[in-house]
Amino acid sequence: MIRKYVEKDIDSVLDIWLEVSIQAHDFVAADFWQSQLDNMRNVYLPMSESYVYEVDSKIVGFYSLYENLLAAIFVSSDYQGKGIGKQLINDAKKHxxxxxxxxxxxxxxxxxxxxxxxxxxxxxxxDVHTGQAEYTMRLVK
Incomplete structure (x- = not known):
């Protein structure tokens, strides 16, 4: 189930963000992601419109929108490959x-x-923060 993020979700969302950031970006030092936890908690998540995906009342994924930017989309590694990312993207497209x-x-x-x-x-x-090459992508209608 996808629902609107509420403040009490913060620890679950940050746990997923850190775990998956380190796993998916092994070309960036893990300490970089750890150094960004306070910014995620105090700046990025509060500025964004976020939604979480729950399985049996447990948050297993989320996405965040900032204006028309899909600023974050993460699914816990234990739940990847089960269609949750697609559901999160489709929900973002509705917003x-x-x-x-x-x-x-x-x-x-x-x-x-x-x-x-x-x-x-x-x-x-x-990317100015990591020095890594990145793509900007847009949704094609």
Missing amino acids: RSSLTLSVFKENDASHRFYVSQGFEVVTEQV
């Missing part, structure tokens, strides 16, 4: 008429997933 996102170029699995969900690469740039 915005256009969507963009950024994905690290080296994160091939996520890039392929976004292409399969109707996104295309529009630019390539370097």
Whole structure:
């Protein structure tokens, strides 16, 4: 079930974000992601419109929108490959008429997933925080 994020969800969401960020971005030092926890807690999540995915009252995924940017979408590693990411993307599409996102170029699995969900690469740039190449993608209607 997908529902609107509420403040009491913060620890579950941050746990998923950190776990999956480290796992999916092994080309970025784990301590970088750990150093971003306070920003996620105090800046990014409060600024965003977020939704969580629950299985048996346990949060197993979430996504965050900031204006028309899909700023985050994460599914706990134990629940990946079960269609939850697709459901989260489809829910995000209901909330915005256009969507963009950024994905690290080296994160091939996520890039392929976004292409399969109707996104295309529009630019390539370097992420200022990590120095890694990334794509900006947009939803094709």
